[in-house]
Amino acid sequence: MLKLExxxxxxxxxxxxxxxRELLGEHxxxxxxxxxxxxxxxxxxxxxLPNVVVIPETQEEVQKIxxxxxxxxxxxTPRGAGSGYTGGALPxxxxxxxxxxxxxxxxxIDEENAVARVQPGVVTFRLQQEVEKRGLFxxxxxxxxxxxTLGGNVAENAGGPRCVKYGVTREYVMELNTVIHTGEVIHTxxxxxxxxxxxxxxxxxxxxxxxxxLFTEITLKLIPKPKASKTAKAIFSDxxxxxxxxxxxxxxxxxxxxxxxxxxxxxxAVEDFGNFGLPRDAEVLLLxxxxxxxxxxxxxxxxxxxxxxxxxxxxxxxxxxAEAAKLWEARRALSPAxxxxxxxxxxxxxxxxxxxxxEALPRxxxxxxxYNLKMVNFxxxxxxxxHANFMINGLxxxxxxxxxKAVEEVFNLALEYGGSITGEHGVGITKxxxxxxxxxxxxxxxxxxxxxxxxxxxxxxxxxxxID
Numbered sequence: 270m271l272k273l274e275x276x277x278x279x280x281x282x283x284x285x286x287x288x289x290r291e292l293l294g295e296h297x298x299x300x301x302x303x304x305x306x307x308x309x310x311x312x313x314x315x316x317x318l319p320n321v322v323v324i325p326e327t328q329e330e331v332q333k334i335x336x337x338x339x340x341x342x343x344x345x346t347p348r349g350a351g352s353g354y355t356g357g358a359l360p361x362x363x364x365x366x367x368x369x370x371x372x373x374x375x376x377x378i379d380e381e382n383a384v385a386r387v388q389p390g391v392v393t394f395r396l397q398q399e400v401e402k403r404g405l406f407x408x409x410x411x412x413x414x415x416x417x418t419l420g421g422n423v424a425e426n427a428g429g430p431r432c433v434k435y436g437v438t439r440e441y442v443m444e445l446n447t448v449i450h451t452g453e454v455i456h457t458x459x460x461x462x463x464x465x466x467x468x469x470x471x472x473x474x475x476x477x478x479x480x481x482x483l484f485t486e487i488t489l490k491l492i493p494k495p496k497a498s499k500t501a502k503a504i505f506s507d508x509x510x511x512x513x514x515x516x517x518x519x520x521x522x523x524x525x526x527x528x529x530x531x532x533x534x535x536x537x538a539v540e541d542f543g544n545f546g547l548p549r550d551a552e553v554l555l556l557x558x559x560x561x562x563x564x565x566x567x568x569x570x571x572x573x574x575x576x577x578x579x580x581x582x583x584x585x586x587x588x589x590x591a592e593a594a595k596l597w598e599a600r601r602a603l604s605p606a607x608x609x610x611x612x613x614x615x616x617x618x619x620x621x622x623x624x625x626x627x628e629a630l631p632r633x634x635x636x637x638x639x640y641n642l643k644m645v646n647f648x649x650x651x652x653x654x655x656h657a658n659f660m661i662n663g664l665x666x667x668x669x670x671x672x673x674k675a676v677e678e679v680f681n682l683a684l685e686y687g688g689s690i691t692g693e694h695g696v697g698i699t700k701x702x703x704x705x706x707x708x709x710x711x712x713x714x715x716x717x718x719x720x721x722x723x724x725x726x727x728x729x730x731x732x733x734x735x736i737d
Contacts, residue, residue: 273315273356273698278363279344281320288337289323289365297324297371308366310359311351312413313699314613317359319346319366326371328446328454328485335483335729336452338365344728347479349389349421352413354616355697357425357478361732367483369420375399376486383491384443384460389420389484396489406494408435411693412601420484426476428693430527430558430600433651435492437693439475444488447474447481450724460488473719478695479730481723498526498560499570500593501586503577505553508532508634512626514555514580515650519623521576523569527558528651529600532634535607535647542606545599555582555650556596607645611660615672617700619683620692621653629686633657636678640671654692680706701735 281300289298299305299322309318325331338345344364351358360366373390380403385396393414397407410429411417417427423445428437444458458464458471474481505511511530518525531539531554536547547554555577559569574584587593608614621629630646633655637644648656657679659672680690680703690696690703704713713735720736723729727737 275317275361275363278318278320279342280363281343281365282341285337285341285343285365286321289321289334292330292333292337293323293325297326298322299324308348308351308368311353311356313354313356313359315356315359315698317356317361318363319360320363322366322368324368324371328448331367331372331448331483331485332452332454334365334367335448335450339450339452339726339728342726342728344731345483346730347420347424347483349418349424350392350413350416352417353421353425353697354618354694355691355699357695357697357730357733358421359698361698364728369418372485373418378403378405378491379460380405382460383493385489385491387419387487387489389418389423389487391419393417393419393422400491401494404494405491407441407489407491408432409438409441412604419487419489423475423484423487424477424479425693425695428649428652428654430529430597430649432693433528433649434524434526434560439472441490442471442475442487443490444486445471445474445484446486447484449482450726450729454485455482458488476695478697478733480720480733480736482729495526495560497563497566498558498593499566499586500556500558500596501570501574501577501584502596503555503557503574503582503584504548504551505555505580505582507581508553508630509627510580510582511553511555511650512628512630514577514582515623515626517576517580518557518573521572523559523573525557525573525651526560527556527597527649529556529648530554530650531600531603531647532645534610534643534645535603538606538610538645539599539602542609543599543602545595545602547599556600558593558597603647607647607658607660610643610645611662613661613663615659615661615676616694617657617676617679617690618648618692618694619655619657619679620689621655621683621686622688623651623653625686625688626650626653629682630655632682633679636675636682639678640675642668642672642675644675649692652692653688677703696734698732701733704735
């Protein structure tokens, strides 16, 4: 897991490079060492060099790139912003990396039907800004929303804080254009709220991590923008009480638009990073947002505060939008803040059913203590998605061995409660070896057969999810 490297590199012969340059021009086919290095990593910091980087601007160019590569046995790896945490955009076998940075157009915002049609390189935040100008709302908000792209979001089925109420990316994808191994485009889905004809291939493609084809156009569902929101900050003295509070909020019939937690190490890391005014002595901090009609929001935030106080918390309700924004800015600063606690960050995003949180969270914390590791826990506690981070030096073999054992125990704990090894980061290469823990052999076999239908030669983003 910590020693992943390229083992089999398939070179790109000169005749293929010439064909790609004839198609795209010299400036959009990159093969010098520095250019290749810039596209060789993602947020995992694992480095895997492509042989060639190509930068298409149209769907037709993507089709021709895939056709040229597939006919010559060259692996093709799609890349969005490279912000993923599991190596999904890394060219495991070298070959050609397809960067969608130039396919970044918002093609249409249809206000009457509340849909947006976009290219895969559109940054998530940019779409959100554009639709909110029209009173519409695109809820999925991964932590990297200001620089990650919608193509990558669809490939990983990205989540974020608001998914506790609004759901993950797949709830908003209505249509996809996907280039498959032959260079043909398949169009799946319909821009309608109902469509039950045939197999739902669109949902199969969502979360497939670029292993079945390359997305070139995405139609997304939009919803009305909430009229108001309120945020509360709750400080707890123990982690089990936080889990119980989450259960009690939902039992009260309240559906928060975000429900996030940070443990003590996370709180202090954020304060060191940005001085957001969070209490350094707090054992656990819970951030709760409710949204909707102004009157309902006022009533619900008061009820949320009461529930937190009944579970032993000290609660403050943000008085202004600026106060609330500062709290959420602190939450979004967590990943870069925590990264400063160690040379290497091992970031796992396990999921527990909510009902088990009071029992599971203390056990999760004990894993870090058992292996004498600096462990930082935070995440989307409202939907049971916990980010367990091990901050290590990465150069000490004993520390690395302890970390690998701890990560395996973290996954085992999630699965023991009927959860998952990943809630939003995907599997990629870093979690591929653990797929067999979550899935039975016959289930893995079905996934491998699906992969073969879409990619008979295992050349479309190979080496991911243990399905080649």
